[in-house]
Amino acid sequence: MSTSVVQKVLSIQSLGMAIYIAGKLIPYLLVSAAFTFVYIFLPNTKVRFAAALTGGIFSGIVWKITGMIFASFIVTSAQYSAIYSGFSLVILALIWLYWSWFILLVGAKVSFYQQYPTLIYARKDSLSLSNRMKEKLALMIMFLIGSHFHLNKPAWNLESLSKRVGLPAPIVSNILAMLERKGLVAPSGEEPPVYLPAKDPEIIRVGEILEVARYGDESLAIHDAIPAVDGMIKHMENLFQQSAENATLKSLILSAEKSGV
DSSP states (O other): OHHHHHHHHHHSHHHHHHHHHHHHHHHHHHHHHHHHHHHHHSSSSOOOHHHHHHHHHHHHHHHHHHHHHHHHHHHHTHHHHHHHTHHHHHHHHHHHHHHHHHHHHHHHHHHHHHHOGGGSSOOGGGSOOOHHHHHHHHHHHHHHHHHHHHTTOOOEEHHHHHHHHTSOHHHHHHHHHHHHHTTSEEEOSSSSOEEEESSOGGGOBHHHHHHHHHHOSOOOOOOSOOHHHHHHHHHHHHHHHHHTSSOBHHHHHHHHHHHTO
């Protein structure tokens, strides 16, 4: 009875074609869904569904095509299996394991670049800022975090800050890490973390923020002293500290409010 029903269903040309296409696509969909699941829940960070789905579809299609090629290779290499017996199975299993992991990692890269498209054309040696731009970025980040804290607005996370300042996430993350080490910002315990001022904006000096970007995590020092050079550097540092002596993050936020920025 069931066989006759199936035959009648398949006899309908359009429905039979749809079932045939579905039968071909379902394996790809299942594998893509598995990769998407991995890309969403395996990374130790929040991955957007669209990014994970893009990587999952890419990996699923490549994995299925590679599987068909690998299967045809095994069929044509049956003579080697007869010679090497069980040892050939171990080698083939290792090769397939290698390619599976390779596809998984390439798909993860696709997901990453889909989520952070600004990094596609950015070379590693171009992901750097001058000290002047680091100072500006540090002050911008502290201003954004402090102003949202002051106005009781939703806190910023790495992704939203990166979009707001128009810079790649790794650069913003580096500045956030320096500010966190100096006790100026504190991440929340949620995932992904949002950032809040680590202390009252009224006692966070602007000069303190700029010093974080200016000096960073210095681990080397020039031991040969030249009095004229050292004196000039000291004089410039004193001028810098005097110019920002009374400016605080709170005063900067209030100034922006008054000017309507």
